[in-house]
Amino acid sequence: MSVSALVPLGLLLAAPDPQATAPATQAPVTAPAHEAPTSQPAPPAEAVPATAAAAPEQSRHVRHAPGDPLEGFNRAMFSFNTSLDKAIVRPAAMGYKTVVPRPARSGLRNALANLNEPVVFLNDVLQLKPGNAFRTFSRFLINSVFGLAGLFDVANHEGLPHRKNGLGNTLGRYGVKSGPYLYLPVLGPSSLRDAVGGVGDGAVLPNAVGEPFDRTDYRIGTAVVSGLDARVQYDSEIKTLYDTSLDPYATLRSVYQQSRAADIAAITGKPEASPDDTMEDDLKDPAASPEAAPVQSPPAGTTAPEATPTEAAPPPPDATLPKAAPSAGPK
């Protein structure tokens, strides 16, 4: 009944959302919706450490993955968020779910998303997408008037669904690369470009409108509400992430990066380079590389030799990103 036997469905939905969290993003600090990825308790604890336990010393020598030069910091933040989620965020979100009835939760979610539509509109314009800008404008108007200040998403039923858009996309549209992957405390997965974009988006309303958007209590209040709401919405997805991955941190990173590359590609119409892009990769069979045959026999059947080449190997993949990786050869 669920869908992706292959790719953990939930996290796929959850990951792109950091961007979607834009609704929550009046305040830059706000997007706690990003906490979503943070996460669910039990399984993770086993998942990652189990790995480390397999080879505690070697793990120190593992180089960062392509597209993740700050992996050490990011992983530390990931485990920080995991603990935070376990201790505070998830329990609070479940409390929010129990106390606030569903219609009220969706009303708040819609209203906050509606308040962010002007930011989406601005980015549509900056991206030179008049059609999108018109749709966003119509949506904002319809929901503000007929949706009782955005509490009801009437426009969605009129074929004008909410579209995620923000400064991160606009920067990407004009060729700004994503920069290093960032896993931010509380906020979750991002990149240098998307983090800067989030700050920019968050500054729009406070500067353009002022009250109440520039008030700290308003920013914190809306941040908390949208963060808890997102945590409730993605609860099962987050569980899926942990249940279906060996390394939830790396899985989430991959999904985030692929999904953001797809967002940018949808705007520019050309593929966006992503360290995890297989779509544009010719996917050469490693066994077909010239080194394949000779190398294959000596290290047969042992674990140790596999670990050694690892330390030597990362440079080529790092330098070339995955595209060339398969042909780069093991040594």
Place this chain on the structure above:
Amino acid sequence: MTADPSRMRPLASGIVFGLALASASAIHAQTPDPAQAPVQMLCDRLIANMKGGAQLGFSGRAAAIGPVVDRAFDLPLMTRLTIGPQWNTIGASDQSALVSAIRKLTVNQYAANFDSYDGQRFTVDPKVEARGADRLVRTSLIQRKDQPVAIGYRLRQSGNGWKIIDVYYQNSISQLATRRSDFARVFQTGGAKALLKHLDDLANRAGH
């Protein structure tokens, strides 16, 4: 006979025209790209599994989907691509164990995820795209209560037919890329043996 409509009686020209149309559409109907076949087979089996659902039970669904996975996917190639260049540093017995582990994981995840039926169906896009020498077949899982889910398959020629080598969720998230990323650390720190153990755990987790 040369078909010069101006010389033919209307009836005859109508027949010729009709035949032309019929043969054109027959050609069209006969040309579903061969790359679609394994995808269609997988989609059909998944729907059958969902309909069989609880009656089949997990092991029944796994037994039913297993042979389909073997025929539709190029599991050895998918495993090699997932590991990357370091594949060539792995001993032969571990290599074949890894292929079996990926198979078990794939089968178990299909058996676990496609477990009950609520009016879902797959549509397979008749338009097949070329990706270099590979083919891309797009499908959509139509659901009654939720938005359709786009699932794309990348296929490579293998022997006489085509086999799936990657699966794309919502046309953008590659299963291969996600697995590469997911497995990399375990493989780098613990080698093939550690990865085998973890894959087995993961497959068993899906199975309960």
